[in-house]
Amino acid sequence: MPELEVTFTVTVMKSVTLQEVNLNSTLCNYYFFSVNSKFINMIMQDGNKVLSTEIVTQTLEAIKRKQVEKYHKAPAAEREAIECNPYTIFHQALENCKPVIGLANIQKGSRTYQVPIPLTEKRRRFLAMKWIITECRDNKHRRTHMYEKLSQELLSAFANEGNVIKRKHELHKMAEANRAYAHFRWW
């Protein structure tokens, strides 16, 4: 009789895949979910949301593993400084990648000028996520997994290094170089 009970609960649990479990739990719905879900949608290809959520959860796990490993190997003095929460790292890395100022193509006469313009919060967040994803898709070694590439990129962005930060700085420099055209903006 006890065997039957056990089988029943197991069947119930097994009918729910791990991806569904993660999405529906309130643990993950806690306020980081809004940022996460945008990122998941941007990684998604051909509408395969299951695959993209899996990639993002694996990324968060990979980040946490690397940080916790570093934490345990570090001497007691440095332990306070090591951030282990993958959600805060993701949040902070995204903040570090957001450009402050952007460029727009404005036509005056026959010439098109690159004019520095302020960006809305939505646009900044979109650009940061887009850069991270394209960087990981294009510029990394072919045989590493996406979650591995993403975790490396996010950790270096958290430390203000890496290719995405470089791209942000280049955009800022271009905007600075084109300051003279700033008055072409009429809004």
Place this chain on the structure above:
Amino acid sequence: MFIFLLIEIFSRSVPQACHTDLHAGQYYTLPTAQLRTLFPHGLPYRFQMQIKTFNEACVMVRQPALELISYLKKADYSRPALRYILYGETGCGKTMSLCHALHFCATQGWMVLHIPDAHLWVKNCRELLPSSSRPGRLDQPLQASLWLKNFKTTNDRFLSKIKTTQRYVWTKRETTEEGRPLGELVDQGVARVKSSSDVVGALLRELRLQAGGAAEGAFRLAVAVDGVNALWGRTTLKKEDKSEVLPEELTLVHNLRKMLRNDWSGGAILTTLSHTGSLYKPRSAYLPMELLGEEGFDTMDPFVPVPVSSYTEKEFESCYLYYMDRHWLQHPHSQTEEGKKELIFLSNRNPSILERLCATL
């Protein structure tokens, strides 16, 4: 209060052989130096990642492992070898209990013959050679040589003491004479990959004959097979004429089946059923009858079943506190009481599901 709870989790100072029911639910650390020799291929993949992350290998002392170890302590080794089967639902800790028992055997000075996953021998084989010694059999050189390498790492100190009892002829020019140390046999298999499956068969035969024998080189043999239901199931391998390969036709499986018969004495046979790697079995199957099939069950028949179930409340508490102590639960909500209740509900106290949930938090 917190310090008191911490002391409860770890039973570091108690030697491994003296674990009793009092220590159930507590963690004990495997020394890192022993890990590489004892378990070159035995531990589950996620546990290996956990060892790397936490910088230590901590195993929870649980009821099934304690039961198995108490049987091993009390068994009479002049009688034929007893067979123990660990069974339970997916992710409940069968492989970990097996590894715990093997660690116990190793600390007692036994020789450990560990096949990490028998399912790997019946599927995904890139090179299937027709056997050189017997017609109608198929060899798997890659799997056999890899296993021999790992066997050598585990049991190096025994290999020089045990001698062969028979002359083995591998090819026209290579033989192993009678009375040579077993280490030579193993080296032969590792070096000449083509005959490695036959070497495995010869090795198993030698160990069977000599386990628990004369007092001089006496050793006890622990045969540990993870996923023993693979030996009696179907395979996904195909011969050149596209007909399916039966498990009996594989040299490795044939010799391993002979090892699992209880016609030798001086050791124990510890096995686990595993649904995860199994082929053509329904997802709800976990009992011995369902996974082993008629043939397997009849062959293994007088065996000692050891059921492995999900964490009890006390074990769950211990696991939760261990993750907190190792800074593994980072999400602020998971560190509250409500978060803990959610974890209990989501994982149903199943160890592997709990581990995967906590990994993303």
